[in-house]
Amino acid sequence: MSTVTTSFTEVAASNATLRAFLHGLPGVDRVGADQRAAMLGTRSIKTTAKARAIDLAISMVDLTTLEGADTPGKVRAMCAKAVHPDPGDPSVPKVAAVCVYPDLVGRAVEALGDSGVRVASVATGFPSGRTSLEVKVRDTELAVAAGADEIDMVIDRGAFLSGDYRKVFDEIVAVKAACARDAAAGKGDAHLKVILETGELATYDNVRRASWLAMIAGADFVKTSTGKVSPAATLPVTLVMLEAVRDFRDRAGRMVGVKPAGGIRTTKDAVKYLVLVNETAGEDWLTPEWFRLGASSLLNDLLMQRGKMATGRYSGPDYFTLD
Numbered sequence: 001m002s003t004v005t006t007s008f009t010e011v012a013a014s015n016a017t018l019r020a021f022l023h024g025l026p027g028v029d030r031v032g033a034d035q036r037a038a039m040l041g042t043r044s045i046k047t048t049a050k051a052r053a054i055d056l057a058i059s060m061v062d063l064t065t066l067e068g069a070d071t072p073g074k075v076r077a078m079c080a081k082a083v084h085p086d087p088g089d090p091s092v093p094k095v096a097a098v099c100v101y102p103d104l105v106g107r108a109v110e111a112l113g114d115s116g117v118r119v120a121s122v123a124t125g126f127p128s129g130r131t132s133l134e135v136k137v138r139d140t141e142l143a144v145a146a147g148a149d150e151i152d153m154v155i156d157r158g159a160f161l162s163g164d165y166r167k168v169f170d171e172i173v174a175v176k177a178a179c180a181r182d183a184a185a186g187k188g189d190a191h192l193k194v195i196l197e198t199g200e201l202a203t204y205d206n207v208r209r210a211s212w213l214a215m216i217a218g219a220d221f222v223k224t225s226t227g228k229v230s231p232a233a234t235l236p237v238t239l240v241m242l243e244a245v246r247d248f249r250d251r252a253g254r255m256v257g258v259k260p261a262g263g264i265r266t267t268k269d270a271v272k273y274l275v276l277v278n279e280t281a282g283e284d285w286l287t288p289e290w291f292r293l294g295a296s297s298l299l300n301d302l303l304m305q306r307g308k309m310a311t312g313r314y315s316g317p318d319y320f321t322l323d
């Protein structure tokens with residue numbers, strides 16, 4: 001691992017310097033990225049490796065509910081499932097985090113107690129981000145005050161696509177500052193995941209630029225999607241982001257995590273992402289600290305495949321509680 005620390009102060013000095021830097025990054029070979037992702041997606045893994053991969057994938061899930069109809073009861077049930085995904089089998093690992101709207105953070109914190117499952121909250125006018133910076137910062141502060149461990153913010157895609165990189169940068173810096181927590185709270189600052197909403201960024205070059213912009217501004221994680229826009233997470237887009245975090249570590253000496261989210265529903269898909277991580281960024285990223293799978297309904301499929309590997313048969317569809 002490189003320990004070279006590069007200051008990005010000059011890069012972030014103005015919109016012009018940010019633009020020069022971001023447009024100076026090597027372009028992404030779209031055909032090459034698609035082919036490499038497709039090739040890695042067809043790689044088969046041995047049965048023993050698959051059993052380990054399923055447990056690893058479970059431990060990386062950000063178990064998500066982001067519906068207008070979410071209730072405290074639904075969040076409580078999801079938290080119980082996050083801690084004990086299969087109450088009949090204590091060997092199943094807990095998930096990494098639950099992800100909820102800001103008004104439900106307190107309920108999740110209460111339900112999870114000291115289980116070690118983290119509470120993530122979307123903020124900053126999720127999912128569109130079309131609100132003032134003041135509102136975005138306050139949204140974040142309230143979620144952090146309620147006990148959120150992680151904030152999943154959206155970038156201003158309109159500003160990004162019109163070339164106003166400095167606006168996007170300043171918003172990320174401001175939201176990161178709002179993630180700071182008073183030392184008296186007894187836990188550290190909330191980690192910041194920056195959602196690029198890659199389905200709206202049009203090109204892989206933009207995905208690479210947005211990843212670097214977020215990392216330079218202080219993102220702890222870069223995340224593909226809100227789950228509200230199609231396409232959401234894809235393998236090639238995640239490949240581009242994994243290359244970005246790998247190259248950023250080489251240049252800045254700091255690791256940034258990656259979270260594909262939206263539309264990941266099967267064990268087969270989850271395993272493809274793990275292969276991609278291993279082959280692109282490397283095994284340092286193969287932990288819940290540095291890689292997450294944001295999903296509302298993936299966990300049940302992982303549990304069903306896990307059960308099938310252990311017993312040779314699938315449990316009935318009503319065996320697991322609904323995600």
Ligand SMILES: O=C[C@H](O)COP(=O)(O)O
Nearest residue numbers: 227261262263294295296
């Ligand atoms: O961040 C996670 C997504 O909102 C969940 O999307 P999904 O419902 O397609 O799994």
